[in-house]
Amino acid sequence: MESFKPDSAPYRKMPVKTRPPLFREVVWKKLESSSFEVELGERGKEVFQVRVLNRQLVESASSLWRTAYPELYGSIHGFLLDPSLYEIFVALEETWEEDSVSKPVCMPVVVRLSTSEVIAGSVLTKIPRNLQVEYSFVATHPDYRTKGITKPLRQVTRQIALSSGAEYFTTFCETWHDITQNWCIKGGWKIGGIFPGNFLRWNGDGQYRGCVVWFYRLSKEAQEVSTSPQSWSLAEEVREVWECLERVNRRIEERSRR
Secondary structure: OOOOOOOOOOOOOOOOOOOOOOOOOOOOOOOOOOOEEEEOHHHOEEEEEEEEOOHHHHHHHHHHHHHHOHHHOOOOOHHHHOHHHHHHHEOOHHHHHHHHHHOOEEOEEEEEOOOOEEEEEEEEEEEHHHOEEEEEEEEEOHHHOOOOOHHHHHHHHHHHHHOOOOOEEEEEEEOOOHHHHHHHHHOOOEEEEEEEEEEEEEOOOOEEEEEEEEEEEEOHHHHHOOOOHHHOOOOHHHHHHHHHHHHHHHHHHHHHHO
């Protein structure tokens, strides 16, 4: 529990509902799905299950990310490609009680039960003091794409995020991947903007700065203590951008309610 409270006055007393400072933890909840069967064409049917990562699956998980998302090489997310770094960043099943509080990353994975192979995975990243969880990535091995395998994975990932104690949720989508952009729009996420050059990425020959679309959503509690646009002081051009985003986000919200 933090006890220090500043004595100086804020720059501006915002006209907004307030609450006492919250020093609660954002904690990963261990969830998994029942096993499910998928038809894989000539390969026949296979049985899969969504699980949280354990030590036996680390090498297979890192192999998935190296195969499905090599663009992460050399970036702040490059640890996903290196199995030796998982103990530092990722909550593991064997030490879940401690890791669920202390580790910034939770990685639900889809496991092919016959081979104990990770064929899809997602990444949640928490920023505890901001009561924030970021839906960072979803990836599927190229041999298993378009088979409907990620739907149970996304359901479990969402449940873990919503049960974590966070109140502010963000995600980013690569500008070259409109599939995930449409997932967010259909799911009712609001668009925060397009961030040019936001992340370092690798294209097979060298490094470039990738551009991303940022999405966000707030819990009801977070919305109640957020400043309203009426209290903002925006430059004319910034207000024009905000009004455009609001028009688009209202359409997204209306469609998601249908």
